[in-house]
Amino acid sequence: xxEHVFVEMINRHRGIIYKVCNLYGLDxxxxxxxxxxxxxxxxxxxxxFRQESKQSxxxxxxxxxxxxxxxxxxxxxxxxxxxxxxxxxIPDLGAYPEEDExxxxxxxxxxxxxxxxxxxxxxxxxxxxYDEISEIIGISKSNAGVRITRIKIKLEKIIKSxxxxxx
Numbered sequence: 741x742x743e744h745v746f747v748e749m750i751n752r753h754r755g756i757i758y759k760v761c762n763l764y765g766l767d768x769x770x771x772x773x774x775x776x777x778x779x780x781x782x783x784x785x786x787x788x789f790r791q792e793s794k795q796s797x798x799x800x801x802x803x804x805x806x807x808x809x810x811x812x813x814x815x816x817x818x819x820x821x822x823x824x825x826x827x828x829x830i831p832d833l834g835a836y837p838e839e840d841e842x843x844x845x846x847x848x849x850x851x852x853x854x855x856x857x858x859x860x861x862x863x864x865x866x867x868x869x870y871d872e873i874s875e876i877i878g879i880s881k882s883n884a885g886v887r888i889t890r891i892k893i894k895l896e897k898i899i900k901s902x903x904x905x906x907x
Contacts, residue, residue, distance in 0.1 A: 746786050749795055750779060756799050763850070763862055764807035774810055781806045793875060800868075800876045804859045811855055849898040857891050864888050 750757075757778050765771030782802050789798055850858060856877070863873045873884040 742786070746783060749799075750782065753796050753799050756796060757803055759862060759866070760800075760803040760807050763858055764811055764855070774807060777810060778803045778806045797872055797876055800863065801878075804862075804876065808855045808859065845899050845902060846895070848902060849895045852898050853891065853894065857887070857894070860884070860887050861891050861895070864891075 757775055760778065761771040761774045765774050782799060785802055789795075850861060853861065860873060860877060863876060868876070870881045870884045870888075873879075873888075874881045877884065879887070
């Protein structure tokens with residue numbers, strides 16, 4: 741019974757996991773590994789989920805914490821070469837139709853942010869309220885607003901300098 745409820749929740753909100761994996765994964769293999777790790781951490785935490793927040797809010801918190809933890813661990817270990825993904829039937833998390841130049845600029849700018857800034861701006865771009873962002877990230881509502889304002893300014897500077905360098 742618990743397995744059925746869990747699988748149903750993952751299927752209903754899998755877009756959350758894909759977005760986090762695409763934001764924090766360095767390449768396709770890394771995104772696939774992160775997806776599996778997020779699902780594993782969600783499964784481990786599922787029995788203690790008390791329904792005090794929305795499932796999507798809880799999933800964002802677990803997914804972002806897992807991604808940030810994995811990113812920090814990866815930055816401390818030497819680069820390794822994995823097995824070819826041709827042998828596995830894993831969905832392509834990076835498949836997107838052609839992007840316009842503005843979206844490409846925004847993605848490059850977001851990649852220049854710190855891990856916590858990436859998490860906050862992802863939630864903001866997902867139209868999460870300051871209350872939801874503060875609950876997921878674990879900061880106050882006013883701190884969420886201040887950080888979003890600072891991140892917007894930072895992104896604007898990065899994009900302007902990127903455009904300047906393209907000339």
